[in-house]
Amino acid sequence: MMHTPLLRIERLTKTYGDLTAVDDVDLSVEAGEIFALLGPNGAGKTTLISCVCGMVQRFTGRVRVAGFDVRDDYPVTRRLVGVVPQELNFDGFFKARKVLAYQAGFFGKRRAKARARRLLEDFRLAEKADANTRWLSGGMKRRLMICKALIHEPVLLFLDEPTAGVDVELRDELWAYVRRLRDEGTTVFLTTHYLEEAEHLADRIAILRDGKLVLLETNAGLKSRFGQRWLEIRFQEAVGDDAVARLGADSVRRLDDRTLRFSYREEPSTLAQSAIEPLLNRIHSEGLRVAAIDGGASSLEDIFRQVMRREQDASPVPFPAVRPNPADN
Secondary structure: OOOOOOEEEEEEEEEEOOEEEEEEEEEEEOOOOEEEEEOOOOOOHHHHHHHHHOOOOOOEEEEEEOOEEOOOOHHHHHHHEEEEOOOOOOOOOOEHHHHHHHHHHHOOOOOOHHHHHHHHHHOOOHHHOOOEHHHOOHHHHHHHHHHHHHOOOOOEEEEEOOOOOOOHHHHHHHHHHHHHHHHOOOEEEEEOOOHHHHHHHOOEEEEEEOOEEEEEEEHHHHHHHHOOEEEEEEEOOOOOHHHHHHHOOOOEEEEEOOEEEEEEOOOHHHHHHHHHHHHHHHHHHOOOOEEEEEEEEOOHHHHHHHHHHHHHOOOOOOOOOOOOOHHHO
16 A cells, blocks of 8 residues: 655745746655754745645645645645744734634634634633734734644644744743644644754754755754764863874864864764774873863754855755655655
């Protein structure tokens, strides 16, 4: 039996005159995952979402949600999808409860009072249910937007910059709710400029630049394949260049006359045995005295900046070609 991903995008291209906003994109999103699409402003992220959700229909290629074509079967696919856009899109004179009631009505959900009540409670809006939305704070409005997108119980939820302009406490709450949605069976497609957000939430990450898909990998695989681990050592005395050369590290950067940073590609499980212990032995043989040791690993932001910098320099990017989802074969 052939496997069908929840979202399948094949050779999607969207142009506006001479501008190619989305350029021959292929990707799949599996049911029950959190998928993050990253890219700089103007990369084509919002255009891609608009094509999937039916807001843009004049494109080439094919997009299917749960096996249904987003153009040929639009009434079906639109009910399967929930969208939280960047901009607020409800009438400021409506009460919060009414916003959800009208949205439910658009999708034929006539008995959605219990669903609306639960959503308002989950997002700490129950006390504001009968307040006109124009009096809500920015964070409350953002939460109401998510309630609105969820009122018809979509199987695929698009979050376009969901935490833009919200405080840290609300951001953490939204992150927890996104994980809960995934655990309850809702697939989440996320775009964000907050790389920490994708790093904390996403199962897989794609990077879009100038409309092209330049990278597609699991979160863990991305760090394992392209990230680095580093060891920062501060010595009790200045370290000469000759001593640094004799340490024999593959990648070392001098931070000041007493501090060196060593970078490695090894996995954490093998790093100590393969690199750190021999390095410390050489340091001891040089008679150098260690004052402090610190360590860490590349963040998703570090990797993203590296990809963008190499793309901008128009040099060959040393990453493997985008690999199709094995389940599609």
